[in-house]
Structure formats: structure tokens, C-alpha cells
Amino acid sequence: MDDDAGTPSSSRTGERPLVPLIARSRTIYHRVDPVAYDCVKVIIVRDGTAIVFSEFGQKPVRPGDVVLLAANTLCASEPEGHVTVTSVSLDPDYLLDQVRWQFAGVLRDRLDAQGFADAIYTEPAQILRLGEDRAGMLTPWLDELVALSIERQFSRDYFRIQALWFSITHVIAPYIKVSPVRVSSSQRAHIRPTLPRDRRFAPLRAEARHAAELLREAPAHRWTLEDLAAQVHLSSSQLARVFVEAYGKTPLAFLTMVRAEHLARYLRETDMSVATAMREVGWHSRSHATELFRQYVGLTPGQYRQKRARI
Template identity: 45%
Template sequence: MELYTPLRARTQTRQRAFGPVVYNCVNVVFVRDGSAVLFGDFGRKLVTSGSTVLLGPNVLIEVAPKDSVTYSVVTLDIDYFVDQVFWRYSARVSDRLDAAELATKLYPQLFQVIRINHESLKQVLPELDELVDLSISGKFTERFNRMQSLWFGIADLLAPYVATTQVEAHNSDMRHVRIASTAIRRFAPLRADVQAAAYLLRSAPAKAWTLQDLAESVHLSRSQLQVVFFASMGKTPFEYLKMVRVELMAKYLRESQLSVEAIVRLVGWRSRSHAASSFRQLMGMSPSEYRRFRAHLL
């Protein structure tokens, strides 16, 4: 099993579509060569060589390469990211809980595609390649300072291009709210009861779940389940179930000839209109449009 680190980088080439998938971390993706279409609740976005994609946690996304796409991705644990916000805005916040709340206000756009200028890109790529090499080496502890230095250099070049919201926050203004970042490790929730609840929803998405049924299955009260599930996953149990059903719908639309109506029933929805609305919300297109789009890629 790969050793967990809060900062890692990889370069890879993909020729086949993958997803929909959701991550419990922050990903910064640099497209090195080729192109791909990304789609989710942000709609459809074409990314090409030179594009940089900023992907926050709990965003459902699918990637469809056009022939092939080569990219480097820097992955940050949410706590690691929040810690950087804490020190950057230490004059404004009193603790990391404040920093977590401030981060959600500063970066409300969890999906962004940006293009940095050519000269900045030339500076980024060698640092990115070295970060990938060090990440693969497995010597995170020994090379921690150098890896952080490389990441900070990359982040500094990206910063002017990232869309943020101006927040004038002071200690007295901040509400001390615990959010998902405090419970996340290994890019997934560690709480056993949350993992169990998510597993049940993924294992039986077609079941007519009630909050009471799910809570009893993991030995929590309904209110406890709501709180701990949202804290770990950034979604309520039923928002998570909706995401699971959309992922499954997309799989059937890609890989079977079943009608949309049959797929809707198969994944657990009783209303086609509700299913279509949920699918469009997360994938940026209707089920029929998605099937035609994916058929066009073949």
C-alpha cells in the first residue's frame, strides 16, 4: 500500500475516459499534452495543453480524453491546505477551525480552469517534474522541506490566476464551525461509522433508504449521522446517495443499451424527471445528452 503523504504529485497519460469520480482532497492538474473534455455540475469544459484545472473536494467529475491527454496532478490533503490558509491569514483567524471556514469563503469556486501565461508555465514545469520525482521516491519525510519549497513556488505562480472572493474577516467575525477538513485523512473519511454508512449507500443505491434505516445500521441517531457524515463527506447522506446514483447511471448509460427509464429504476429512483434533474445537476447534461456525447467519443 502506498504510504500516505499530505502532498503528492504524479504525471500520467490517459487514452480512455474515466469517472464519474469524486475526491476528498484538493487537486491541481496541469495539462501537459493533448486535450480532454471534463464534465460535471460545472457543465462541459475543454482543456488543452497549457490548461490548469483546480478541483476542490467533493466535486463529481468525468474526464474524456480526445485521443490522449498527459497531465501532472498535485494532490493536497484538505488539512494540509487549510493549514496553509491558517498561516497565510494568521492575522485574521484565531485557530484552524476559523481557517477552514475562511477557506470556504475565499475559494467558493470548487472547479476552475485557468491558463497561465507561457513564461510562467515554463517556470512551473521543471519544478513540477522535480516534485513528481520526489513524490515517487517515497522520501517525503527526508525531502519534506524541498517538496514544500517546490509546491510553494508553483502555488506562488498560480496565485494571480486563481479566482477568489475578497473576505474581510476578523477574529470577532468568524464563527467557530467544524467542517470536513478536520476529519479527513488518506483522502477519505476515517470514521468507521461514516465509512460504513457510505459503504451501505454504495452497496445498495437502489434501496429505498430512510435516514432512520441508515442511522440504525451504523448505530447512530439520525441527528448524529447527519452531523458526522456531513463533517467527513461534505454532503448529507442523501446528497451522497444522489451522487452514487448519478455515477451508476452514467456507467449504465456508457456500458449498456438499457433505456433511460430502465436505468432510472435500476439505480433506485422512482421518478424519471427527478433522476434527469439530479443527473443534469451533477454532470452538466441530461442522461440522453450524456449517452450521445459518450457514443460520439467512441
């Protein structure tokens, strides 16, 4: 809905500090064309009205409404005169850690939390109708969160920023639509550390989004950078640059991550042999696949399955 919530990077110097969230308030007078971001967006309407276009179709928003957008979700808006919003942009890994600890009684680690979050938050775009009175409770927290975000002293103010965010989510969470999911304490997965990356809180290039979708949809394909670049109509060097800017890792490192997650799911949820599961995700060298999986999951595939079997 907003065309730019601000970025934590100091792009002039090349330094880009990684932060969990950014908050900005702004008044919009003109149409915002469809754009997707690499972060989760929580947009609180504070004044004015607008028509919003996203996965839910075309809907009006007014003061007291909250627009919730998953990462990589296209959204556009057209103010009716003007609309004033406060937008909170959140790193998905930061939110995933919160899900992990919120349901710590039944989720053992972050891979388990990822699957659980994917299952319960099935709507990538929602409008939450809080009402002006309830949304008004958020005003002082939002203003302070914006002020601290602008000051950029994230390490110093981290706990206050987190406290403000938790106060806001405590109010809006009951309005978020979720799908019922049965979970049990016997579920198991192991942590998947991600490669270091910069979270830009910035619009994603369509080519980067398309490339990521291709990798997710066909992880077993023997992708090369050249093949992927041809699919999205960029040169190899252009794709490498825009993909790293969007996801903090190269396309082939992203593919390794996707394959590791798929292999972990096969090992958890099927009796497929390790070798067969490796081939299913596109790995044909067992030793190479074992090393890549260990780098992402922390265990070899055999150790991972043994731990699952003991639970």
C-alpha cells in the same frame, strides 16, 4: 480529470502513511468517467487536449491550463487523442493550515480559517488559463515533485516537497477565482482537532459521499448507523467500512465533528443560549454535549463563548 493520481498507502501490508500531498504524471488516452476524490486536485495540462466535465459544465483544456477541484467534486474527461497531465493531490487539512498562516493577521485559528476558506473559495471546480509560457515555468518543479513523491521518503524530503509546492502555488494562485470577503482581527474561533485518519487520495464511494452530505445537511436529526445505511442502500457494516475508508472516521464520529462545528458557529455568531444552541445541532444532553464539544474544540461551550465575548 485523472482516474488515479496514486495513493500513499501500502495497502498490501495494511500500512498507510499519512502524507500531505502526492504528485503523479500520466498520459490518458481514454475517457475517464465521473469520479470524486477525498482530496483537493490540481491538474496541470502539459500536452494534448481534452474535454472536461465538472461543476463548470463542459469545457476544453489544452497545454497551459490547470484544472482545480475541491474535495468531493465530481469530474470526468475525454481526451482528444491523448492528454498528458501532472496531478497534485492535496490533503484539505494541509491546505487549510496554509490559509490559516497566510491570513494569520486576521484569522485566529483553524475553525476561523475553515469559515474563511469556505467563503472565499466558493467555486468547487475551476479551469485556470495560465498559458503555455507561464505554465512552462512549472515544468521543472512538477517533475521534481513527482520524483520525490514516487520515492516516498516524505519525512526526509518534506521541506523540499513543500518548497516545490509553494513555488507552484505562487504561479497559479493569482488565477484562482475568489469571492471578496470582509475579515477583521476581531474574528475568533478555536482550533478543532480532528480524529486521526488515513488520507487515501483515492476515489470516494458514492454511498460515502451521500452519507456525509446527509449528516452535513441535517446534523440535528437523531441519526443511527442503521438509519443512515438505509438512506444510502448499504448494510450498517458496509457503510461503516466505506465511510471510514473515505473520511478516516466513523459516520457517528463525523456527525459529532459536524455538530461541534455548527455549535461553535452558533456560539460565535448568535446570542442563542448554550442550551438552545446544543438542541439546534441535535444534542439533548448538556453534559454529554459539553464533553464532545470539548474533545473537538479544546474548550467547553461556555468557555468558548466567554473567550469570544472578551475579543
